[in-house]
Amino acid sequence: MALATLGVVVPGIAAFYEFVVKGRKRLGYRVQMDTTATNVVETDDPGVFDQLREPLVDPTLVLLRIENNGQTHIDEDDYAVLHDKKAGVTITFPDRKVVGMVVTELSDDGMRSSFEDGGGLAVKGSRILLPKVPMNRGAHYKVLAALDTMNGKMDQYPPPKVACTIKGGVTGGKIQETRSRTGTPKRVIALIVFLVAIVVAQLVVFTQSNNGAPLDCASGHLNVTGSTAFAPIAREAAKSYQDLCPDATFGFDMRGSGEGLQFLDQAGRDGKADGQLTFSDGEKPDDMPGLLPRPIAFFLFTLVVNKDSGVADLTGDQIERIYQGKITNWRAVGGNDLAIRLISRNPGSGTRNAFQRRVLGGVREPGTNSDDCRNRDPGSPPGVVRCARDSTDAVLRTVESTPGAMGYSELGAATGRAGLTAIRIDGHPATVDEADHGAYPFWETEFGYTAGEPAANSLAASFLRYLTNQVGADIIRSYGDRPCAELANPQLCRPT
Known part of the structure; x- marks a missing residue:
């Protein structure tokens, strides 16, 4: 009996030492x-x-x-x-x-x-x-x-x-x-x-060689336009590029994907597209054949609500009914007794287009009926208060300061704001893994567009390479997004 007990205790002590103490x-x-x-x-x-x-x-x-x-x-x-x-x-x-x-x-x-x-x-x-x-x-x-x-x-x-x-x-x-x-x-x-x-x-x-600068350095000036959602990443990547390549300079005029694509398309038609680069949340319109896309990142977006709304999870059907005006109070979806107010992006925004295509099933958002985002303008029909803002930051600031407000934005820009709650869709959070495997719907490919093929040694071509396979890719990851090549299903990033 003693030997049997010893035969159990000794291995047990050894296992305890090996797996717990050691x-x-x-x-x-x-x-x-x-x-x-x-x-x-x-x-x-x-x-x-x-x-x-x-x-x-x-x-x-x-x-x-x-x-x-x-x-x-x-x-x-x-x-x-x-x-x-x-x-x-x-x-x-x-x-x-x-x-x-x-x-x-x-x-x-x-x-x-x-x-x-x-x-x-x-x-x-x-x-x-x-x-x-x-x-x-x-x-x-x-x-x-x-x-x-x-x-x-x-x-x-x-x-x-x-x-x-x-x-x-x-x-x-x-x-x-x-x-x-x-x-x-x-x-x-x-x-x-x-x-x-x-x-x-x-x-x-x-x-x-090259005074310690990377071999892919280019010189000149690059004017960057397009997506306000991608603007923080583009600016940080440009500063990092300039630290390594001091002969490069950048200018930014990022007012939205749609406006940036129109500017680049017209510059291409006028023969003035050298040194121009536009970022877009999603693909260009069909009537711009001269613009060439390069997939840059798998870009995540999120719906956000003012914290007083009392909700953190909505089904796809509930979101559609809210934007259709059929649900007007957060109490109807398990939240607080507070009127819903919708803060959208202006037409032409790549973020808005992604929301309409990925979340609303291709249905266009109804027009606005409010300028201050709190009250319907005089003469507007009854219903949910709707307004629009011209940038990602403006949408987020308005949602934070408006009781009952809901809007949408790029994930990285919304992260860490104390007055906002990011909404899970059908129980799925906004993560790369969830979106990569088809569980989370609100994402889009971020494209870099040039008018025609830029020269291989140009600043535009060099900066695009920097974003996809050098330090710029680390910056993209730091915002919660992912370079296209790192997806489990990289085909998601390709133009349709």
């Missing part, structure tokens, strides 16, 4: 190599690092192994960093700067996509930023870094510091240093040194 999720790292990379024997031939255009002062090589040495799978969400941060692990080299870096080994080829463009792999001074790599139990990858001194030659450098927090288990997971079990063969080291030398040489050439 923690289920563990990310380990090993410094498998940290060595100088200078000539040991003096010869007539220069060393591989001495052949660079700007030789390194005191080059060193570090090989690190990052591994899942816990008991469970590590997911992207297990990395305890802000959701909009792509890097999950930071490696810091005190007193050294990173001049080159390669990922040399993946134990599972499924991890490869995490290191592709946009995955979060980056070098910043003395740090290497590694992406939030999903890893099965026992999986690992290796990172080889070429370094140089920051403060003159030293006999010995401090070891690398690896920072990260992994959530999981009762007491929380963590990152810990593990011991290397095997050494690195000399032939492998020689091959690694050769490969790193190539990487460092390319890096030196890159940093000395």
Whole structure:
């Protein structure tokens, strides 16, 4: 009996220790190599690092192994960093700067996509930023870094510091240093040194070309028109582009998708479309054949109500009946006893067109009957108070300040406003996943339009590339939207 009890208790204690005390999720790292990379024997031939255009002062090589040495799978969400941060692990080299870096080994080829463009792999001074790599139990990858001194030659450098927090288990997971079990063969080291030398040489050439600016930089002036919903993203992306490419300047006159498309179309007909770019929530009208679309983002919109309305979820049928004027008080849909007031965008707005097409089933909104959005104008027929505003921000400010008001806007612009409640549609919130899988209906493709094909080296073409596959894509994500290429169903973004 005692033995039987012991046979149950001991494994139980072991399991408790392994999964609770020790923690289920563990990310380990090993410094498998940290060595100088200078000539040991003096010869007539220069060393591989001495052949660079700007030789390194005191080059060193570090090989690190990052591994899942816990008991469970590590997911992207297990990395305890802000959701909009792509890097999950930071490696810091005190007193050294990173001049080159390669990922040399993946134990599972499924991890490869995490290191592709946009995955979060980056070098910043003395740090290497590694992406939030999903890893099965026992999986690992290796990172080889070429370094140089920051403060003159030293006999010995401090070891690398690896920072990260992994959530999981009762007491929380963590990152810990593990011991290397095997050494690195000399032939492998020689091959690694050769490969790193190539990487460092390319890096030196890159940093000395174009004064450190990205290779895709363009110069000139770009006039941007169109969607007020996309305006905050466009402005932030333009500022970021200018920081990298100081010879580029931007002007903005964003009054709505419809007005921007009409301006660009006329500029194209007049032969004055060079340096013009228009963003539109959705596709152009059929009578503008000269305008060429480029899908930029999967753009989310949301219905919003004044918080006093007392509602947070509406069915598609309820929304249609409200805009038809058949429901006039929030009490009829489970809210407070408050008259409904509808704040819309002016005709020609891309946001309004998306709302009519995606939510109202293609039915046009009725005309307005109020200027102040609180009372019907004299002589207007009875019914729901309806008014319109000319920008996303104006709609949101009016809904916030008007009891019983409801309107619609781009999701990012509405997020974080204390006086508003975002409406779920048929129980589904405005998220990329919900919309990508057909559950949430209020979305649209954001297009960038030019009159004809811009020159490949023009500022318009360069800025469009920047938005879709460079830092601009990160800015789009930060507003709650998604670059088209990252959708589970990228076909959704294509013009019909």
